Amino acid sequence: MTTRGRLAPVVAGALAAAAAYGSAFLPGGAPWWAPWAMVAGIALLSVGCMALGAARPGRGLGALWFPLGFTFVVLVLGFGLALALPGAEGPSTPLWAGLPARAALVLYGVGCLPALVLPLGYALSFRRMTLDAAALERIRAARSSPPADGGPDP
Amino acid sequence: MSALLIRQSAPLPTGSGPAILGMALLYAAVVAGIAIWAGRRTRTAKDFFVAGRGIGIWTLAIAAMAATLSGFAFIGGPGLLYTLGLGAMFIILPASLTNTMAAWVLAKRMRLLGELRGLITVPDAIGARYRSPAAQGLAGIAILVAIVGYMATNVLALGLVVDAVFGTGLPAGIWIGTAVVLAYSAVGGMLAGVYTDVFQGAVMALASVLAFGYAMGSGGGLSGISRTILAADPGFLGPWGKLTPLAALSFFFVFGMGALGQPHVVHKFYMLRDPLRLKWYPALMTAALMLTLLLYFGVGVAVKADVAAGTLAPLARADDATPQFLLHHTPLLLAGLVFSGVAAAIMSTVNSFLNIGAAVVTHDLPVALGRRLPAELFWGRLSTVAISVLAAIVAQLSGTLVAFLGIFGWGLFASTLVPALAVGLNWPGATRAGAIASILTGLVTTLGFETAAYFKVYAFPAGVTVSGLSLVLSLLAFLGVSALTPGQAAEIDPDVRLVMEA
Numbered sequence: 003m004t005t006r007g008r009l010a011p012v013v014a015g016a017l018a019a020a021a022a023y024g025s026a027f028l029p030g031g032a033p034w035w036a037p038w039a040m041v042a043g044i045a046l047l048s049v050g051c052m053a054l055g056a057a058r059p060g061r062g063l064g065a066l067w068f069p070l071g072f073t074f075v076v077l078v079l080g081f082g083l084a085l086a087l088p089g090a091e092g093p094s095t096p097l098w099a100g101l102p103a104r105a106a107l108v109l110y111g112v113g114c115l116p117a118l119v120l121p122l123g124y125a126l127s128f129r130r131m132t133l134d135a136a137a138l139e140r141i142r143a144a145r146s147s148p149p150a151d152g153g154p155d156p
Numbered sequence: 157m158s159a160l161l162i163r164q165s166a167p168l169p170t171g172s173g174p175a176i177l178g179m180a181l182l183y184a185a186v187v188a189g190i191a192i193w194a195g196r197r198t199r200t201a202k203d204f205f206v207a208g209r210g211i212g213i214w215t216l217a218i219a220a221m222a223a224t225l226s227g228f229a230f231i232g233g234p235g236l237l238y239t240l241g242l243g244a245m246f247i248i249l250p251a252s253l254t255n256t257m258a259a260w261v262l263a264k265r266m267r268l269l270g271e272l273r274g275l276i277t278v279p280d281a282i283g284a285r286y287r288s289p290a291a292q293g294l295a296g297i298a299i300l301v302a303i304v305g306y307m308a309t310n311v312l313a314l315g316l317v318v319d320a321v322f323g324t325g326l327p328a329g330i331w332i333g334t335a336v337v338l339a340y341s342a343v344g345g346m347l348a349g350v351y352t353d354v355f356q357g358a359v360m361a362l363a364s365v366l367a368f369g370y371a372m373g374s375g376g377g378l379s380g381i382s383r384t385i386l387a388a389d390p391g392f393l394g395p396w397g398k399l400t401p402l403a404a405l406s407f408f409f410v411f412g413m414g415a416l417g418q419p420h421v422v423h424k425f426y427m428l429r430d431p432l433r434l435k436w437y438p439a440l441m442t443a444a445l446m447l448t449l450l451l452y453f454g455v456g457v458a459v460k461a462d463v464a465a466g467t468l469a470p471l472a473r474a475d476d477a478t479p480q481f482l483l484h485h486t487p488l489l490l491a492g493l494v495f496s497g498v499a500a501a502i503m504s505t506v507n508s509f510l511n512i513g514a515a516v517v518t519h520d521l522p523v524a525l526g527r528r529l530p531a532e533l534f535w536g537r538l539s540t541v542a543i544s545v546l547a548a549i550v551a552q553l554s555g556t557l558v559a560f561l562g563i564f565g566w567g568l569f570a571s572t573l574v575p576a577l578a579v580g581l582n583w584p585g586a587t588r589a590g591a592i593a594s595i596l597t598g599l600v601t602t603l604g605f606e607t608a609a610y611f612k613v614y615a616f617p618a619g620v621t622v623s624g625l626s627l628v629l630s631l632l633a634f635l636g637v638s639a640l641t642p643g644q645a646a647e648i649d650p651d652v653r654l655v656m657e658a
Binding site: 092107114 | 255256382386393405406408416432442446578579624631632635658
């Protein structure tokens with residue numbers, strides 16, 4: 003995928019968030035779809051930025067599609083179900099691990115699941131997708147520019 | 157989540173007593189010991205501003221966590237949760253993904269650029285990426301403006317903690333707290349800063365985990381707490397709490413994406429000794445952050461359950477949630493540890509602000525003007541003193557003014573730095589004109605909108621936060637102007653391009 007292609011989710015996410023905020027200025031306040039636009043904006047921007055940072059020229063995302071796709075789905079489903087399901091919290095509401103269902107979806111889903119998957123995806127793909135000793139040596143060989151603090155590091 | 161969110165403007169309940177006093181003195185002694193050790197090892201500007209680029213991955217992760225969290229995580233946050241219900245959780249929920257996002261987007265590239273070019277500040281990276289002293293200077297100005305507010309709110313909060321523990325009175329508490337942070341910041345610079353941050357981060361995490369355990373125990377576990385709250389106020393445990401869905405999601409948007417533009421945190425990537433160790437940064441940082449945020453959630457819901465059950469009178473001020481919880485449910489020693497945790501959270505954030513503020517004054521602004529100061533270490537120390545004295549003087553002013561100054565800090569960092577830094581380091585199509593346009597848009601909209609809202613010239617619709625709106629406008633300006641100036645996109649130095657493509 004080209005860099006321009008990888009930027010597409012970031013652009014789409016920024017436009018979706020802009021639409022959500024912009025709609026709140028309409029007479030009568032934010033329409034029903036404004037929170038959905040913000041959910042789309044959050045998911046596209048955050049996952050899009052991660053994909054933009056993770057990908058290297060000439061290579062795809064490889065196995066990183068899984069953690070990034072998983073995070074996108076968790077964000078959309080977690081927030082989406084909280085928006086879509088009826089708000090029926092009350093004294094006899096069944097609890098999921100101590101919380102009402104919609105709150106549990108957001109707190110355990112959005113608040114915890116990416117914390118388990120993303121750092122693992124980053125660590126497992128680090129040498130192949132982020133940095134290895136050979137790439138580091140190539141970069142260190144390129145030192146040439148004027149120093150800002152007394153010279154490049156030894 | 158951020159220092160700007162400290163709105164603590166009234167005294168905390170006093171915590172004086174031998175146990176709390178002893179804990180506070182022990183804490184101060186350890187900080188002083190680290191400062192003396194680091195001061196002896198600070199010999200160059202690189203030592204002072206980026207800890208000699210010699211810290212390990214555990215130190216980086218814990219120091220970044222300590223700098224990320226201010227006293228808000230211990231005092232303001234639980235109070236906000238008590239008031240807003242689960243809607244307040246949307247400030248901290250992004251912690252599940254922001255650290256990995258920062259690692260992919262910024263960590264490797266900033267660390268490698270820092271080594272390749274000898275960079276020592278965040279605006280340095282912007283200047284190098286766009287070959288633009290103007291963009292570097294503008295980013296420096298934005299950081300400096302935001303720091304004045306951040307510093308004042310934090311120094312005020314620190315004064316309140318000192319007053320609560322030692323009974324000094326607020327004005328003296330502000331000066332004593334400032335003097336302590338200043339002492340280790342000016343002597344040991346970032347070298348002292350990161351190692352005190354590690355100690356402070358450990359205190360914060362321990363205090364949070366223990367307080368969370370007591371919080372869950374106080375209400376019969378989370379299920380018991382939820383049942384008590386649901387019987388009295390079901391809306392509190394709705395997914396958005398007392399907020400509208402758009403307002404809650406707006407919190408998530410601002411604190412999620414905005415995390416990529418917090419200079420006191422991302423600046424620490426320059427300090428890592430071995431970039432290959434970044435592999436474990438997201439796991440360590442995320443675990444440290446989530447453990448330290450347990451108190452925020454636990455105390456917030458436990459106090460709400462206490463009030464709902466009638467075992468605690470409704471709080472007169474939301475910020476009393478943590479002190480009241482400690483008073484009713486924890487041993488005195490834990491209360492002392494939490495007070496130390498609050499002081500630690502504030503001091504670690506203040507120290508980071510002091511360091512990057514001094515770097516702007518002594519490094520970024522002179523570079524933007526085409527000249528270099530001959531002795532950056534000396535001027536760095538002098539600037540640290542000047543900024544902290546200025547912040548202490550501002551903190552003595554009215555609480556309302558200080559709160560106003562603090563409001564725009566997080567938003568200003570986010571709207572001025574996220575597009576040019578986070579997106580720009582990963583998108584070769586970004587241009588100098590786009591970066592300058594986004595930084596200017598962020599500065600003008602954040603300051604303009606916040607001033608309009610503060611003076612009630614204009615009321616923003618429900619669900620719209622100035623920080624979020626400014627961030628979106630700045631992103632659109634960055635993308636739009638870059639698209640309109642494609643000729644500049646090729647103007648990337650070969651070594652910078654190599655890092656961007658690495």
